[in-house]
Amino acid sequence: MHISGRSTSSRPHPRLTAALALLLAGAAVSSCGGGSSSTDPQRNAKARTFTLTIARNAIVGGKNDAEASWITKTVIPGFVAAEKAKGLRVKVVYHGYGVDDDAYKTKTALDLKSKAGADIVSLDGIWVGEFAQARYIKPLADVVGARADSWDGWSQISPSVQQLGSFQGKRYGIPPSTDGRVLFYNKKLFARAGLPVNWQPRSWDEILAAGRALKKLPGVTPLQFDAGTAMGEATTMQGVLPLLAGAGAQIYSGGKWTGGGAAMKQVLGFYQHLYGPEGLGDRKLQQEAKGRDKSFEEFANNRIGVLLEGVYLWRAVLNPKDGIARMPDRDQAVGYALIPAVAPGKGVQGRSFVSMSGGSVATVNPHTKYPQQAFDLLAYLNRPDVVKARIAGNPEVTSRNDVNAEALKNDPFLSFVAQKVLPVTLFRPGLAAYTQVSTALQEATAGIVAGHSPDDAAGQYNGKLEGIVGGAGNVNAG
Amino acid sequence: MVPATSTPAEPAGAAPARAEAADVVGLGRRRAAAFVAPALVLVLVFLVFPALWTLYLGVTDYRLTGLAATRPHFVGVRNYTDVLADGRFHDSLWLTLQFVGGSAVLGQTVLGFAVAWVMRERPAAVRRTVEALVLLAWILPGSVVAFLWLALLDRDGGTLNTLLGTPGTAWLLDHPMASIIVFNIWRGTAFSMMLYTAALGNVPPSHLETAKLAGASTWQTLRDAVLPKIRGHVLTSLLLVSLWTFNDFTPYLITAGGPENRSEVLSVYVYRTALGEGRLGFGAAISLVMLLVNLAIATAYLRALRRRRA
Numbered sequence: 001m002h003i004s005g006r007s008t009s010s011r012p013h014p015r016l017t018a019a020l021a022l023l024l025a026g027a028a029v030s031s032c033g034g035g036s037s038s039t040d041p042q043r044n045a046k047a048r049t050f051t052l053t054i055a056r057n058a059i060v061g062g063k064n065d066a067e068a069s070w071i072t073k074t075v076i077p078g079f080v081a082a083e084k085a086k087g088l089r090v091k092v093v094y095h096g097y098g099v100d101d102d103a104y105k106t107k108t109a110l111d112l113k114s115k116a117g118a119d120i121v122s123l124d125g126i127w128v129g130e131f132a133q134a135r136y137i138k139p140l141a142d143v144v145g146a147r148a149d150s151w152d153g154w155s156q157i158s159p160s161v162q163q164l165g166s167f168q169g170k171r172y173g174i175p176p177s178t179d180g181r182v183l184f185y186n187k188k189l190f191a192r193a194g195l196p197v198n199w200q201p202r203s204w205d206e207i208l209a210a211g212r213a214l215k216k217l218p219g220v221t222p223l224q225f226d227a228g229t230a231m232g233e234a235t236t237m238q239g240v241l242p243l244l245a246g247a248g249a250q251i252y253s254g255g256k257w258t259g260g261g262a263a264m265k266q267v268l269g270f271y272q273h274l275y276g277p278e279g280l281g282d283r284k285l286q287q288e289a290k291g292r293d294k295s296f297e298e299f300a301n302n303r304i305g306v307l308l309e310g311v312y313l314w315r316a317v318l319n320p321k322d323g324i325a326r327m328p329d330r331d332q333a334v335g336y337a338l339i340p341a342v343a344p345g346k347g348v349q350g351r352s353f354v355s356m357s358g359g360s361v362a363t364v365n366p367h368t369k370y371p372q373q374a375f376d377l378l379a380y381l382n383r384p385d386v387v388k389a390r391i392a393g394n395p396e397v398t399s400r401n402d403v404n405a406e407a408l409k410n411d412p413f414l415s416f417v418a419q420k421v422l423p424v425t426l427f428r429p430g431l432a433a434y435t436q437v438s439t440a441l442q443e444a445t446a447g448i449v450a451g452h453s454p455d456d457a458a459g460q461y462n463g464k465l466e467g468i469v470g471g472a473g474n475v476n477a478g
Numbered sequence: 479m480v481p482a483t484s485t486p487a488e489p490a491g492a493a494p495a496r497a498e499a500a501d502v503v504g505l506g507r508r509r510a511a512a513f514v515a516p517a518l519v520l521v522l523v524f525l526v527f528p529a530l531w532t533l534y535l536g537v538t539d540y541r542l543t544g545l546a547a548t549r550p551h552f553v554g555v556r557n558y559t560d561v562l563a564d565g566r567f568h569d570s571l572w573l574t575l576q577f578v579g580g581s582a583v584l585g586q587t588v589l590g591f592a593v594a595w596v597m598r599e600r601p602a603a604v605r606r607t608v609e610a611l612v613l614l615a616w617i618l619p620g621s622v623v624a625f626l627w628l629a630l631l632d633r634d635g636g637t638l639n640t641l642l643g644t645p646g647t648a649w650l651l652d653h654p655m656a657s658i659i660v661f662n663i664w665r666g667t668a669f670s671m672m673l674y675t676a677a678l679g680n681v682p683p684s685h686l687e688t689a690k691l692a693g694a695s696t697w698q699t700l701r702d703a704v705l706p707k708i709r710g711h712v713l714t715s716l717l718l719v720s721l722w723t724f725n726d727f728t729p730y731l732i733t734a735g736g737p738e739n740r741s742e743v744l745s746v747y748v749y750r751t752a753l754g755e756g757r758l759g760f761g762a763a764i765s766l767v768m769l770l771v772n773l774a775i776a777t778a779y780l781r782a783l784r785r786r787r788a
Contacts, residue, residue: 106753109542127543130756134547230738432544435755 041145045372048088052370052377055095055108055118056360062098066394071096074389079380092377112136112365119368120378125164125175125361129430132167138366139170144375153382156400163427164399165361173363174382175399176390179311180355180421181242183207183337189305190335193217200337202344202352204246207306208273211280214305221282222305223274224295227445228286235286235445236438237356237428238308243267245354245426246341252429257437257469259477260444260458266342268444268454275449283449293324300325308339314413315396336413338420348426355425359399397422433469440464529769535762542756550759557763566739567764570747571771574724576655577662577743582723585663587716590670595700598678609671616668624731627661631732650733654741658729666723670715677711678704710783717779721772744768 044050054071058064076092083090095118097104105127111117113136123131131137140148149171154162157175165173187197193213201207207223214222226239241251249263258264274281285291285298296317298304307313318327318334327333339354341347347354362381364374380386387403395411397418398404408414428434440461447457466472505513536557540550561567593612597605615623630637631649639645650657681704689699705712727745729735735742735750742750748768752761 102754106542106756109756110753113542113547130543130547133545134541134543136543136547432541432546432756 039142039366041143041371044370047370047373049090050088050370050373051091051093052120052368052374053093053095053118054120054122054377055097055111056122056362057097057099057101057104059096059098064098067390068094068096070390075381075386078386079377082380083376090373109134109136112367115367117365117367119365119370119374120362120381121365122360122362123173125359126428126430126434128165128172128361128363129167130432130434132170132172132430133432136366137172137363139172140364140375141171143364143366143368144371148375151379153379153400156384156402158401158422160422160425160427161357161359161399164357164359165363167430173361174378175359175361176382176387177396177398178357178359178422179397180357180417180425181238181308181310181339182355182417182421183306183339184299184309184313185210185306185335185337186299186302186304186333187335188302188333189214189217189220193305197335199335201340203340204270204342206340208270208280210306211273215280217305220303220305221285221298223280224282224285224299224304224306225271225274225308226286226292226295227271227275227281227442228291228449229439229442229446230287231292232442233438234292235442237358238310239271240267240441240445241356241426241428242308242339242354243270245348245351245356246339246346248341248346248348250348250426251437251441252431252434254476256474256476257433257465259465259475260460260462261476261478264444264461265454265458268448268457271445271448272454276451286446286449296325300327302333311397311414311417315394336416338424351424353420353424355421357422357425357427436468437465440468532762532765535759536766537763538759540759540762542753542758544756546759553759557760558767560760561763561767566742566747567767569739570742570744573655573741574743577659577726577729578720578723580655580659581662582666582719583716585659586666586670586719586723587712589663590667590672590715591674593667593671594674594678597675609675612668612671615665620728621731623665624728627657627732631657651737654733654737658732658741658743661732662723662726662728665728666719670719673711673715674708677708680711681707713779713783717776717783720775720779724772724775725768744771 054075056064056067056071058067058071060068060072062068072094076094079092080090097107099107101124105124108117108121108123109131112121112131113134121137123137128137132139151174153174161175161178162171164175164178165171183201185199190197190199190210193210193216195210195213199210201210211222214220225243226235228235244251244258244263244267247263247266249258249261251258272278275283275286285295295304295307296313299307299313300318300323309317314330314334314336317323317325318330320326320328320330341352341354344352346352362378364371364378368374382400384400384403387398387400388407391398391403391407395408395414397408397414404414404418408418443464444457444461447460448454452460462475462477466475469475501507501510503510535550537552537554538550539546539553539557541547593608597608600608628650633639633646633648633651636649638649639647685703685707686699689703694702725745726743727749729741729743730746730749733741735746744764745768748761748764751757751764
């Protein structure tokens with residue numbers, strides 16, 4: 001171990017060491033920022049052999065199984081064959097996930113932040129704005145050029161649904177489908193309570209009147225509208241936002257967020273009928289960890305009169321074939337009605353009926369190596385025949401009017417959604433602050449469930465909102 | 479981990495020896511610097527730079543998505559004042575102290591020592607088997623053991639409910655903190671056990687025999703003969719185990735901080751605010767506060783160690 005006996009010739013060269021150090025530091029720094037990539041839409045457009053990847057939160061044998069199977073069994077073989085016919089050798093890899101939406105969002109954001117990730121990325125429509133603001137995604141026209149806006153499919157997607165994949169007037173992706181929220185009611189309970197079996201309330205008072213009639217039935221929860229924090233976004237989407245729209249306000253409009261003013265107090269006042277002393281709803285259900293699943297079960301077991309829910313309830317929960325809370329007599333026993341405004345014509349933009357919609361959006365990763373080919377694949381995913389294959393075993397409201405007109409003909413419920421609900425629906429604002437605003441809305445309703453007055457809950461909400469969105473200047477407290 | 483041999487009394491001719499010690503390998507200052515430079519660069523890039531970066535992020539409103547992801551604004555100490563005023567932070571800190579105190583300080587240390595003490599005079603075969611089983615809990619990957627524990631504690635058809643005949647008991651919902659504390663004791667006892675097995679080897683058998691001859695009870699033997707000999711080991715073990723447990727993320731795999739944040743220890747709180755809610759600036763501020771708590775724990779233990787030596 002006598003190093004001191006070494007000859008001078010074997011000394012490490014100081015300059016070499018310095019160079020090595022610089023190299024190391026350089027490697028570390030560049031790995032933090034990710035490699036820079038070209039933004040030319042025509043890059044690699046002439047490639048004859050290429051690989052594309054699709055990522056979404058759907059996995060064969062798990063979450064959104066039908067979607068994942070459709071991609072791996074229909075889309076990929078079909079696309080590869082179509083490209084082969086053009087003399088191109090293509091490989092398409094599917095990255096399926098089966099995790100909570102929040103975890104998928106985090107992973108996707110980190111992927112895109114480090115300029116990695118799949119070529120076709122699927123996002124919840126609500127994330128489009130915040131991802132665009134962070135420059136993780138770019139307008140389709142910037143990524144793939146003018147052909148993105150001249151795609152022939154746009155003419156089949158109504159503007160309100162296109163809004164799902166748009167931000168500040170620019171298209172960022174193609175939404176494959178959408179949904180809506182309606183009032184589901186149990187016709188058997190309505191008959192027993194002496195209420196009309198074909199029911200369409202025209203005001204909130206009519207909903208409450210039905211609730212009071214239903215309350216006379218033993219063991220029945222008359223009205224259940226999601227509230228509280230345990231249900232997360234379900235409270236906002238299936239409770240506060242449709243009611244707020246019915247009270248004439250959008251959560252975000254004209255550059256301002258809606259605070260604890262008159263409309264919000266009306267919404268919270270409605271909740272008080274449900275979870276306050278009058279008790280038209282079951283407040284425990286809104287506090288339990290699995291409360292939403294339980295509300296599905298109770299509805300399927302004829303123990304809830306009216307439930308505000310998404311199309312999902314009909315399609316995937318009560319579905320007599322493969323629902324998670326099957327209702328064998330769903331088609332006869334379950335009625336559906338539009339959500340009325342507080343009074344006719346008093347809803348947002350003078351509407352008498354309102355709804356909220358959401359859905360996912362497929363977009364092209366701005367850092368893809370093959371923007372043109374990726375857009376080909378995106379367009380293929382939304383081709384009418386491919387979309388029809390998607391909904392063959394699992395009908396849903398697609399974004400394409402041509403497919404809907406044909407495929408939903410024999411499904412009265414989905415036709416109702418496509419024709420009556422979508423024209424009056426609204427979408428959530430796709431801004432980063434929305435997630436926190438949504439939590440504040442849930443907390444406001446939790447306040448009502450815990451017994452606070454609408455005025456107190458609205459006041460607290462307003463204070464929180466100002467903190468979230470950067471001061472009273474960004475809040476419309478009227 | 480353990481300091482080099484101490485030199486209580488320098489030999490008489492210390493001066494020349496010390497001059498030699500300054501350059502014991504005869505490299506000269508420049509070459510010596512060149513040798514440590516790569517290591518220092520690595521430390522700088524992977525330790526100092528991220529620490530400073532965290533400090534910087536903590537004074538911005540940097541977020542994972544949205545406008546603040548590209549153009550974060552300087553917000554001064556607001557994140558720090560918000561963290562310190564946040565009720566969720568206080569709850570989380572208290573839960574973390576329970577987690578560290580219950581699973582690391584009490585659980586792992588006591589159980590680890592007990593296993594080491596009991597196994598001390600057992601036949602080698604028994605000792606090896608027990609040690610192997612305890613070690614298994616330690617060396618299996620976290621995601622695997624988390625899955626095993628979910629299966630154990632599951633509400634419907636969990637192993638524990640089947641064994642106890644208590645179907646439908648939601649252990650993870652009704653007793654989230656107790657669940658992760660017991661889990662972490664099970665998981666981490668191996669380290670303390672190994673350390674104490676080695677430490678007990680340092681206790682001269684003659685001391686134990688003397689104690690036995692004097693008629694000392696087990697408790698008296700432990701207190702007067704064993705503990706003074708292994709006090710340094712106890713403190714070292716406590717220091718390491720406390721710090722590991724304080725920063726442990728495995729509870730997330732079992733309870734995900736729920737229900738209603740009732741098992742949200744600090745590492746989970748940071749993850750959920752920084753990545754879950756995308757508030758990276760705020761998350762960085764919490765991380766720095768955590769770092770300070772870590773330093774406080776380490777300082778307390780090191781002080782105790784030094785007092786022992788003095």
